[in-house]
Amino acid sequence: MESxxxxxxxxxxxxxxxHVIDAVRFGQSIQGVGKLYSSVGHFLYTGSVLKPRQLSMVRVHATESGAGCYEIGAMLAVVGATQDMFFTDSVNAYRWLMEKIVHLIHGEGTGRADYEKTAGEIMDKANEDKAVSEILAHGLVAANSEQKVIQSELIAALRDLAMSNQPALRQAVAPVGRDCNTLTQLGSIKTTEADADAIRSKEDLEVGDMQEYRCERISSLDTETGSCKLKIEGIEGVISGKISDPVLFIPHNLYSQALDMHSPLIISAKPLLKDGAICKLYIADAKAV
Structure with a gap:
């Protein structure tokens, strides 16, 4: 269904x-996405954040998967509506808001959420897009309030929504790093293994941007899982790593040669940070020094 x-x-x-995936984790992922989208849909439709054990006014349907890749569709519908489509005539406005809010919820899980920036972008969009303005008027903000007051109310609501949906987000990313390398939602929200580990962690972790590091030595390497131990220039001690580069599975590859020869590499990796310090590196590729 292309729509x-x-x-x-x-x-x-x-x-x-x-074209296979663990059935249990896939089921967890679909449940998590269903809860997440239903909660965000309810927020957009009613202007209020779902309370514990409250029934959502929006339900989520799964649609058929696309040909040639492992994907599935999700579609929103209003409970009790005669027409089954949630997005009706305001499809573009609802999709834009869904993407913004789900991206923010994802950012809360990875330690990168910026509530003030997101609320400001939503308010700016409402000023230029009538459909977005009408959705916000459902109860998200008071139409006669001053802009500053409206934005502060929106920030508070978004924070409440993001925090309450972290359990659903953890379910949604269940296969990432285990059965798949990435999960992409709404075309632009991509969860990598680094993101998924931060989301699943009970600790307060943050995912940093992709950057280059000088690896002085690889001290251990599992060529099946990609797990490794690294000595990184400028960082004390040994750092855990995870290599997703497909080159790893080729015999006599760059990484296994660096392990055998004790030779340095320049690696491109996303850091997982705890209290600002790197605790793990997720390596996408590397080059010889």
Missing amino acids: NNVMILKYEGGLTDH
Whole structure:
């Protein structure tokens, strides 16, 4: 089903390259996405954040998967509506808001949420897009309030929404790093293994931007899982790593040669940070020094 009403979930890499996925974790992921989208949909439709054990006014349907890749669609519908489509005539406005809010919830899980920036972007969009303004008027903000007051109310609501949806987000990313390398939602929200580990962690972790590091030595390497131990220039001690570079599975590859020869590498990696310090590196590729 190819439609603006359908939001595609795309699982890529790992087992999904062979068009299979662990059934239990896939089920957890679909449940998590269903809860997450239902909660955000309820927020947009009613202007209020779901309370514990409250029934959502919006339900989520799963649609058929696309051909040639491992993906499935999600579609929203209003409970009790005669027409089954949630997005109706305001499809573009609802999709834009869904993407912004789900991205913010994802950012809360990875330690990168910026509530003030997101609320400001939503308010700016409402000033130029009538459909977005009408959705916000459902109860998210008071139409006769001053802009500053409206934005502060929106920030508080978004924070409440993001915090309450972290359990659903953890379910949604269950296959990432286990059955697939990435999960992409709404076309632009991509969860990598680094993101998923931060989301699943009970500790307060943050995912940093991709950057280059000088690896002085690889001290251990598992060529099946990609797990490794690294000595990184400028960082005390040994750092855990995880290599997702497909080159790893080729005999006599760059990484196994660096392990054997004790030779340095320049690696491109996303850091996982705890209290500002790197605790793990997720390596996408590397080059010889």
